[in-house]
Structure formats: C-alpha cells, structure tokens
Amino acid sequence: MKYFLLILAVLALSCSETIDVPDTPVEVTSIGPIELSAANVVVNYTLKDFEGDDAEITVEICDGASCGVAFEGSGSDGTLRVPTVPRDTDVPHVFTWDIGCGLWLNDERVGVDIAAEYTVVITPLGGEPFESEVFVLEDLGATSVMLECERV
Numbered sequence: 491m492k493y494f495l496l497i498l499a500v501l502a503l504s505c506s507e508t509i510d511v512p513d514t515p516v517e518v519t520s521i522g523p524i525e526l527s528a529a530n531v532v533v534n535y536t537l538k539d540f541e542g543d544d545a546e547i548t549v550e551i552c553d554g555a556s557c558g559v560a561f562e563g564s565g566s567d568g569t570l571r572v573p574t575v576p577r578d579t580d581v582p583h584v585f586t587w588d589i590g591c592g593l594w595l596n597d598e599r600v601g602v603d604i605a606a607e608y609t610v611v612i613t614p615l616g617g618e619p620f621e622s623e624v625f626v627l628e629d630l631g632a633t634s635v636m637l638e639c640e641r642v
C-alpha cells in the first residue's frame with residue numbers, strides 16, 4: 491500500500507509538470523483591407539494562435555503622435571474572446587470603428603479628422619502590436635456629416 495501511494499504521488503507530480511508547457515501568444519498576421527461602410531470603418535484582420543486560444547485584443551487608431559482606442563461600431567467581432575480556430579492558421583475577423591464616436595484617449599472621447607493620416611494598431615493581450623498601412627478617412631469616402639456620435 492505504501493508503494494502504491496508513492497507511485498500515485500510520482501504520477502501526480504509528473505502530471506503537474508505537463509501543465510507547464512509554454513503558451514504561444516496570439517499573433518495578428520495581417521490588417522486590411524480597411525473600408526468604409528455606413529458610419530463605420532471596417533477593419534479586416536487575421537489572427538493566428540498555435541494552440542487556438544481565444545484572443546483579447548486592443549484596437550487603436552494612431553496619427554503618428556498618439557494612439558487612441560477605437561470606439562467599436564455595430565457588426566464587429568468584438569475585442570474579447572475572439573476565436574483563433576482552426577489553430578495555427580490565419581483566421582479572418584472584422585473590427586468596425588464608429589468614426590462618429592471617435593477615439594478614447596486618456597479616458598476622454600475625442601473626435602477624428604477626416605483628412606488626417608491614420609494607422610490601425612491591433613495588439614493581442616500578451617502579444618506584439620501589428621500596424622496597418624496608412625489610410626485617410628476622406629479617401630475612403632467619409633464626409634464630415636458622418637462625424638456625429640449617436641450613441642454617447
């Protein structure tokens with residue numbers, strides 16, 4: 491009996507070791523195309539994770555000087571529990587940015603400039619930031635009329 495318990499203890503120890511397999515962080519593997527749809531900028535992007543873990547992402551809009559968190563619009567895949575299955579493949583997702591509601595910068599909502607050069611930066615929790623090509627809202631077809639926030 492004593493040996494049996496000893497074997498169980500050894501088995502339990504070796505099992506707990508297998509839990510320490512390192513987790514690979516979620517990767518953003520592409521951003522684009524970036525398009526306009528109604529009052530939203532539609533940001534297509536892909537995520538990849540070796541284990542197929544759900545991702546938590548932060549989506550920021552940067553103008554070269556500062557970055558603010560994009561105000562999420564309708565039809566977006568969200569920023570929490572974003573799926574990355576099938577594992578180890580580029581999984582397509584969509585984030586929609588309500589440009590009328592603008593950005594969160596230092597806990598304040600700030601409006602955007604339709605003529606400014608912006609990039610989208612997506613950062614997965616525990617992973618590396620990925621920056622898009624530069625885009626200009628006006629070039630996507632945005633007008634100043636669209637810069638109204640109906641939800642705040």
Ligand SMILES: [Ca+2]
Pocket residue numbers: 513514515516539540541542543
């Ligand atoms: Ca992972």
